[in-house]
Amino acid sequence: MTSQLRSSDVHTAPLPRSRGPISAEVISRLRSPADIGPWPIQVASGEPYGEDVQLALAVLYEMHYRGFDGVDAEWEWMPGPLGVRAQLEQLFLRALRHDVPECDDPDAVLDDLCHEARDAWGLSHQLAAYGTWEQVREYFVHRSIYHLKEADPNAWAIPRLTGRSKAALVAVEFDEYGGGHAERLHSRLFANLLVAAGLRDDYLGYLEYVPADTLATVNFMSLCGLHRARIPMLVGMFAAVEITSSPGSRRMVSALERLDAPPACITFYAEHVEADAVHELVLRHDVVGDLLAKDPGCAADIAFGANASEFLDGRLAQHLLTAWAENRSSLTAPAVPPMQ
Known part of the structure; x- marks a missing residue:
């Protein structure tokens, strides 16, 4: 490539x-x-x-x-x-x-995210078991708002951290940015996915078509990253995303393989199955752990960042699932062209 x-x-x-x-x-x-x-x-x-x-x-x-x-x-x-x-x-x-419950125990919050209930059911479960190719492509449209700038909101934390937490977060970001190889940038891999799925790959190309629930998930990242005082919230959000990404990506690989999707679509999620399993450990122990050791008072903000991220992701998932259950688009306007 x-x-x-x-x-x-x-x-x-x-x-x-x-x-x-x-x-x-x-x-x-x-x-x-x-x-x-x-x-x-x-x-x-x-x-x-x-x-x-x-x-x-x-x-x-x-x-x-x-x-x-x-x-x-x-x-x-x-x-x-x-x-x-x-x-x-x-x-x-x-x-x-x-709307998000108060909590001052980020370890308990992150532990809960690590242990998925046997009867858990969410958006990736639905897509893996029953999703259509049209629904998967619609999901790609929603996710394009973040994935074409993937890792950028988290990069705001780098100059605000010190020592072990800074080094560890940079190591995770290095992977997100392709390990020094432009063709391995996660944002590039998602652009490849969009093209393979017959969709536009231009940055914010679908901004007009996604609802507020989609925008809120990305806005929360920016809200945390752009404020030095909210970096513990960003770290909590980042840790929660990495913990849930690997199993969710594994289910997306299953969905895409079942639908015989183009290889570039599978590649993006396969990359996240492996990478995010490692990122989860680094963020929990070397970033969250170091922040708590330096300032135990930031525990509530770390927990809030994780819980708020899950809350907003849950709102978006419910929006998509409700729309699909009612046999209608989850987008604000028709945006997904038929495959040629």
């Missing part, structure tokens, strides 16, 4: 259509040249998990990644968008604090 750049490596997406008054105002202001003036946008009445709030957050967070076509890059650190983003984050966090 060559290491030539693909569209997913260089593309910046256009600004999406708004989904309510908050996102409409944010998107409208970003179309203008950057300035240091405030943005008097009222967000208090927004629904924390709703389409308007989550899209506005996703757009504002994207200013810290690749940005959007035609949007002044100077907006990234201007007071207007940062002030609105802070209000939206407070709205989102308050809802999560209300």
